[in-house]
Each structure stands twice: as structure tokens, then as C-alpha cells.
Amino acid sequence: MTEMFATLGTWNWLIFGVILMALELLAPGVFLFWLGLAALLVGLISFVVQPSWQAQILMFAAFVTAAVPLWRRLARAGEAASADNPFLNRRSQALVGRVFTLEKPIVDGAGTVRIDDTVWRVAGPDTPAGTRVRVVEAKGANLTVAAA
Helix, strand or coil, rough: CHHHCCCCCHHHHHHHHHHHHHHHHHCCCCCHHHHHHHHHHHHHHHHHHHHHHHHHHHHHHHHHHHHHHHHHHHHHHHHHHHHCCCCCCCHHHCCCCCCCEEEEECCCCCEEEEEEEEEEEECCCCCCCCCEEEEEEECCEEEEEEEC
């Protein structure tokens, strides 16, 4: 076992890092990425310094240990960015409370309204085309409206 560690070289770390990052593509979760990055860093440092195998393993352990808090900090920063845009991926929720003009009349509880470049299905009481309506509820791509 000692002989295996003694033969650890720069290329072994680089190959190990690439393999870990490739495995990340097969089993996404961002965990193997950081291990692969740590292995690549050890490989790059080994090109310059030529440390012993014990130092290489200690560097790998240190980089992996440092990567966990870094990953958490980056993940929190991503959450804060999405807090700036709370309706991201929930576009219909951003329409609640807004007033629009009916494009097609609401007949038997169904009609349409044009919002920007999109035609939305609306439900509500029978109303003629051209009437201003307020969005009171959004469920997926269906909007419920009431007279404004």
C-alpha cells in the first residue's frame, strides 16, 4: 500500500481530478466537483513543487476541507440572488393584481388576454372583449380574472 502512495505523481492527481469531475456529470450534486477541483489543484502544485506523497495527500485533504465552506458560501450567494427576483420561474404569480384588457371575450367562463407577446387563458364571469380585468389568481398558465 505504501508503494502505491509513493508512486503518486502529478499526472495521477490530474487524471483523478478529471475522473471525479466526469463522475459529477453522471451523478450531479456538486459534491464530486469539489473533490475533483482539489485533486486538480494538488496536481498543478505538484508540477511546480514536487512534494512527497504524504504532503500531496495532506494538501488534498486540506483543499477538500476548505472547499466545503466555500461551496456553502457560494450556494448561499445564489439563494440571495434569487431572493431579488422572487417570481423567477413563477411568471404567472407576478401577474396577480395587475389589470389587462381582454383580447377575446370570456364566454362560458373562458377567454384570453394578451400580456406582452403572450396570450394567456383566463377564467371568470362572462365579459365582452375590450373590458379591463384584474388578475385575482394564477394557477400554472391559467389566470382567474374579475372586472377591474
